[in-house]
């Protein structure tokens with residue numbers, strides 16, 4: 472038996488992705504993981520969204536074996552390879568018109584944060600601007616520049632200083648409307664607020680280098696942006712020549728039921744950041760951007776590990792599988808099943824304050840139904856109850872992650888290939904866990 476005690480004592484506390492679950496993972500296939508005691512769990516975290524096809528899908532395993540068998544070099548820096556070409560062509564073919572035939576594809580470091588850093592440097596270089604617009608509740612990574620743009624301010628209050636010049640705009644979080652007005656008005660007021668600020672030459676944000684947004688805030692608690700609001704943001708930024716960066720690290724590659732989440736709003740960003748699922752389970756980030764922004768000098772953004780060949784093989788296998796097997800159709804059908812099941816459960820349990828998300832990026836905001844309601848009549852978020860439900864899920868063989876403010880949002884990020892039966896089982900376990908935790 473591995474010495475879990477030793478491992479948990481010696482691994483840095485700075486990492487938190489659910490280390491608190493007392494299991495040692497032995498094997499995994501599809502949505503199921505098995506621990507060293509032989510107990511199985513439904514994994515609705517799926518590598519924080521990296522494992523689009525679940526654990527060890529056959530096509531990914533075969534792609535890795537193929538690279539090794541054919542002695543394809545594991546790393547070639549920026550040199551061309553047939554595999555890299557194939558991967559780039561597959562990725563380009565999935566882009567919407569306006570990007571498909573002309574966009575530049577830049578391989579960045581192995582993490583989403585690396586991709587975001589590159590995107591911000593790119594628009595700074597292209598526009599000569601310095602400040603950047605980001606949103607309340609946003610999450611873009613854990614490097615200093617990405618943390619500076621993170622809108623959950625509590626998480627960074629102990630850092631002495633992060634990079635300056637980030638201006639926060641209010642994200643249209645309907646359930647807890649930042650303007651304290653009723654439902655249905657949040658997005659319109661937020662859009663108007665942003666436009667007023669952009670037009671106010673004394674607001675200090677008149678000439679930002681870009682605006683970065685998640686179409687569904689992931690770590691912020693699965694908060695979807697209104698689609699009309701996204702169109703407004705696109706219009707406002709386009710009219711003022713402000714590059715729009717959509718952070719698709721979590722939402723991209725089918726997670727929301729479209730290949731890229733901005734497609735739901737029918738918009739085309741100037742810059743897209745992909746990571747997580749784009750590498751098919753291996754570390755990779757890719758920034759895709761309009762060719763006119765490509766004003767980098769050679770060497771302006773280098774680094775050793777930029778797109779490794781194994782990741783291109785697994786990424787290519789994943790992208791192809793999604794395209795050829797109507798995985799998006801499954802995402803949309805399973806999403807409807809999740810929402811239906813969770814909303815039914817919500818009727819029985821006032822502790823399920825809000826059920827929201829898009830595609831298979833779903834969150835349930837857990838509230839203290841007896842607590843003092845806010846101005847909108849919403850009961851307070853309860854991280855404590857969320858954590859008890861999460862623990863009850865775990866005991867029953869279901870792994871869900873928490874996130875959002877006060878860690879009160881339980882998040883479902885299952886593999887995109889989750890079946891109808893598996894979805895029903897996950898919902899049944901979740902229901903029992905809620906029953907147990909609120910009893």
Ligand code: PMP
Pocket residue numbers: 519581582583584585587610611612613685689690718719720721722746747
């Ligand atoms: N952007 C978004 C939207 C994310 O969800 C994340 C990670 N959860 C990141 C950026 C950072 O990615 P990484 O953890 O790979 O640095």
